[in-house]
Structure formats: structure tokens, C-alpha cells
Amino acid sequence: MSIKVENITHIYNEQMPYETTALDHVSVEIESGEFVGIIGHTGSGKSTFIQHLNGLLKPKSGKIYINGIDITEKKVKAPEIRQKVGLVFQYPEYQLFEETVFKDIAFGPSNLGLPQNEIEQRVYEALSLVGLDYREVTDKSPFDLSGGQKRRVAIAGVIAMKPEVLILDEPTAGLDPKGHKEILDMIKKMHKKEKNTIILVSHNMGDIAELSDRIIVMEKGKVVLTGSPKEVFKNADYIESIGLGLPPAMILMRMLKQRGKHVYTDILTIDQAEKQILNLLRSK
Amino acid sequence: MLRDITLGQYYPGESLIHKLDPRIKILATFIFIIELFLITEFIQYLWILLFLGMVIIISGVPLKFMLKGLQPLMIIIILTFGINIFMTKGEVLWTLGPLNITREGLHQALFMGSRLILLIIGSSVLTLTTKPIKLTDGIEKLLNPFKKIGLPAHELAMMMTIALRFIPTLLEETDKIMKAQMARGADFESGNLLKRAKSLIPLLVPLFISAFRRADELAMAMEARCYRGGENRTRMHELEFHYKDIIAFLVVLCLLGIIVWQRLR
Numbered sequence: 001m002s003i004k005v006e007n008i009t010h011i012y013n014e015q016m017p018y019e020t021t022a023l024d025h026v027s028v029e030i031e032s033g034e035f036v037g038i039i040g041h042t043g044s045g046k047s048t049f050i051q052h053l054n055g056l057l058k059p060k061s062g063k064i065y066i067n068g069i070d071i072t073e074k075k076v077k078a079p080e081i082r083q084k085v086g087l088v089f090q091y092p093e094y095q096l097f098e099e100t101v102f103k104d105i106a107f108g109p110s111n112l113g114l115p116q117n118e119i120e121q122r123v124y125e126a127l128s129l130v131g132l133d134y135r136e137v138t139d140k141s142p143f144d145l146s147g148g149q150k151r152r153v154a155i156a157g158v159i160a161m162k163p164e165v166l167i168l169d170e171p172t173a174g175l176d177p178k179g180h181k182e183i184l185d186m187i188k189k190m191h192k193k194e195k196n197t198i199i200l201v202s203h204n205m206g207d208i209a210e211l212s213d214r215i216i217v218m219e220k221g222k223v224v225l226t227g228s229p230k231e232v233f234k235n236a237d238y239i240e241s242i243g244l245g246l247p248p249a250m251i252l253m254r255m256l257k258q259r260g261k262h263v264y265t266d267i268l269t270i271d272q273a274e275k276q277i278l279n280l281l282r283s284k
Numbered sequence: 285m286l287r288d289i290t291l292g293q294y295y296p297g298e299s300l301i302h303k304l305d306p307r308i309k310i311l312a313t314f315i316f317i318i319e320l321f322l323i324t325e326f327i328q329y330l331w332i333l334l335f336l337g338m339v340i341i342i343s344g345v346p347l348k349f350m351l352k353g354l355q356p357l358m359i360i361i362i363l364t365f366g367i368n369i370f371m372t373k374g375e376v377l378w379t380l381g382p383l384n385i386t387r388e389g390l391h392q393a394l395f396m397g398s399r400l401i402l403l404i405i406g407s408s409v410l411t412l413t414t415k416p417i418k419l420t421d422g423i424e425k426l427l428n429p430f431k432k433i434g435l436p437a438h439e440l441a442m443m444m445t446i447a448l449r450f451i452p453t454l455l456e457e458t459d460k461i462m463k464a465q466m467a468r469g470a471d472f473e474s475g476n477l478l479k480r481a482k483s484l485i486p487l488l489v490p491l492f493i494s495a496f497r498r499a500d501e502l503a504m505a506m507e508a509r510c511y512r513g514g515e516n517r518t519r520m521h522e523l524e525f526h527y528k529d530i531i532a533f534l535v536v537l538c539l540l541g542i543i544v545w546q547r548l549r
Contacts, residue, residue, distance in 0.1 A: 017295065054467060079469050082467055082468075086467065089463070094494055107468055107469075107486065108469050111468060
């Protein structure tokens, strides 16, 4: 499932006094099976961008190809795109509405017109992928669950449609550290197992640096940087200048360097930082 | 999608009309509506057009924006026009099957149609040039005299302020939930009436839940800041009458005078 975005522009409130250009000639290519992280300041156009990828928003100009099919064309049917490209919004638990967890997760698959036994199978698989016990939660009301569980049920509702591309918009926002780690582990596990394309939007640089194969940096509706985490975070000063942070491990290394220690600053994960510090201590 | 609704939307600006006291604007709008209903002849619309044109030019709000407000009410306008044109008895001009178009009907339809359009445009000037908060401030002040007979003017105004404040929030929320459900394959646009009504459940349930949650949070936040209603409450921006308000009000009264005089003559 490859995605190719060519030169798309999107304008909100066109021809009104509060007109804003949310996307300004954005071009991006995403390979099949890639794990892509998108970072950017609030209002940089990340959310607008991802909504274009499954046809919820149409660009004013430009083309979007999903597997070679241009989805900006009118004849392309929306449900087909949405089945291939699953989108989990910010705070997805606010979309829960059914009486039971089962029914809520089944909403997507039944909209695809699948037979009942297939739907049941998919709900079961989706629940186990997000790490919830089928028998325990299936007949519960989604509103009786804890915050982290609700979020997982909502994510399962999208996963159950078996999208080849899964987009997650800040899936850990507002969760406690435990819930945060659980969701990330779940995403990691799923990516390993299903080999699907994942696009993760996040403000947590540590997560992005650790998980992504490639990072896209957005600023004022434009893609300003793209490349592997190493390549992107090489521009540490620039990234900080557009209001973004750095991975915690990198910050630590930069601070050590400032104090005159001989360490590399292109460190992205805690594990790498640990090795560096051990080396430093041993060399004394 | 839903953001396109312009009815009652504020158009930011710094014009004289924007700066007028909201009380004057509310009263002037009332008088304007009364004037519209006092009119008996076509030629008198000229006064109204002249006045409305002047106000719109001063306000600096593009005419296109004003006309946009007519769109959602088009059905009512067409219906009024249709009923008047076919249902009025008189000298027959054309016959369309069982329906007759009479000279009187045509006159009546055009007359009523113009009245309705001017009514909508005239009152949209009020909401387009007045911030909702100022509008409710004005209403509260205007209702103050009725407090003596037990009308909870402040509470009413506060309720309106909150309602107005939450319209954009809820619209945004609706948009978001709609998109989230569409991403799960929900279809809000096709099917018969029953199917469409059913398809709204995934939208309405989360929307109600979030509206109640927001109401609860707002009540808490207000209480945390010791809100306790209207008695002895002061405000940050007191409303004050200026010369321009009095002049504006006199202009509207003059127009009323002319129309009443022409009617009595």
C-alpha cells in the first residue's frame, strides 16, 4: 500500500476574512510497510494532512494516489478508501456510541457489509491486538471502561476494518504513563505482526524517534524536513526553532557535551544513551 | 462542511455600525421590522432600500456575505412567493393547468417576497456587526426594567451567552465525530429517510455525551470562580450611549416617521 501525495493545497474558510492556508503545496511519498512519524507544531497542518489520506478532506489542488489510484477523483468511492486507510482521531474514545463493546467495534466491519461470522472474527482479533480480553469486555458498555481501555476499544474499532494503512493522530494524548506505554507497545506489536503501513502523529519526540523509520516535519502547512530519525534530528537547532522538542535522550547527550564530556549527540533512544554513558564512565 | 453556516455569524470589523451600542442596534432592528410591516406600497420600499444600502455600505460587510444568510431560508421565501402568486383571486394573467396567476397575485407575491428578503437582510446586519457577547449584554440591559415583575433578565442573558458561545464548539465537535464515524465507514448521505435517521445515532450519542460533559465542566468552572448570578454583579465593559448612538437612533426614527406619515396621509 503505497501513498503518493503530489502538491496538495488546502484552504479553510476560503474567501472569508479568516481564510487560512492549512496545507501549502505538500508532496510526500510513503512506502508500503513503512512506519512514518509526523511531527509539527499545533496548527502546522498535520491533522489536515492526514485527513486527506482517506478522503475525509479534499484538496483544493493537487493529487493523492493510494496504490496508484487517484482518490481526489470524483468517481472513487469513499468507503473503498476508508477501508484501506484507517484513521484514528485524537481522543478517539469520544466516538464510542454503542451499548456494548462488541457492537461498537463491529460498527466499522458491518459498514463494510461483511457476513456476521467474519465480523465476530474481526472483533475478536482486534480486541486481542489492542490487548483486551474478549470475554471480559465484549458485553460491557464502553462507557463503563477506564480511560485507557476506552481508547483501546476505539482503536480496535478502526483496526477491525483491517486497513492496510493505519493513521494514528496522537494516540497517547491525555493518558497516564502506564496507558501511554501500553498503547505504544500495542502499536509496535501490531506493526511487527501485520506489517501494515503506520503513520503516527505525535508531540512526543522520544516515541517518534524510537518507532519511526522515517520522520516528516511540518511547519506552517509545509513539509520542511523529511528523512530517517537520525537525519532529521541532526537539525536539532532548527527543530527547536520551530517550536518542537528533541528526544529526551538527545537532550541529555547535548547537555553532557556542553559540560565538556566526550559523547555523541546524535543519540535518539534511552538504550543508546545508556551505552554512551557507560562508555564514558568506563573510559575514566 | 458544517462550518459554512453563516446565519447569525459575526463579521469582524471596525466600522461605525460595529461600534454602535448594541441596545441601539437591537431597538433599531425592531423598529426596522415594524417599518417593513407598515409599508403598503411598492414605492415605499425605496426608503427602506436607501436606508439598508447606506447601513450596509457603512458597515463594510461584503454584500455577498449578507446574501449568503438568505440561502438557508430560500425555501420559505419561495413558498411565500408561490402561495401568494397562485392563491390570490383577481384578474387572470396566465393559466398554468389548474393554477391561475392573477395580476393581484403577482403584485402580492413580489410584495411579500421583497418584505421577507429585506427582513432577513435587515436583521442579519445586527448579528453580522455585533459580537454575540455584546448582543446578549444589550438584551440584558433592555430587559432590566422587567426585572421588577420577576423576569430573570441576567440569567436569561447568561443562558443566551453560553448557548451562543457553544454553537461553534458543538459544530466543531459534530464535524469531528462525523469524520471519525465516516472513517469507520458510516454513511450520512444516502438511503431513505428512516435509514438516514438511523445513521445519525452514531453521531448523536457521542455528541450528547460530550455536550453534557461540557455543561458539567462549565458549571464547575463557574462555581470555582464564585459565580452567583445577577445581583450586585459589575461588568468589565459598561455599555454607554454616545452621540453617534443617538444620531443613529434618530435616523431610524425619522424613517419610521416618514413611513407612518405616508400611511396616514
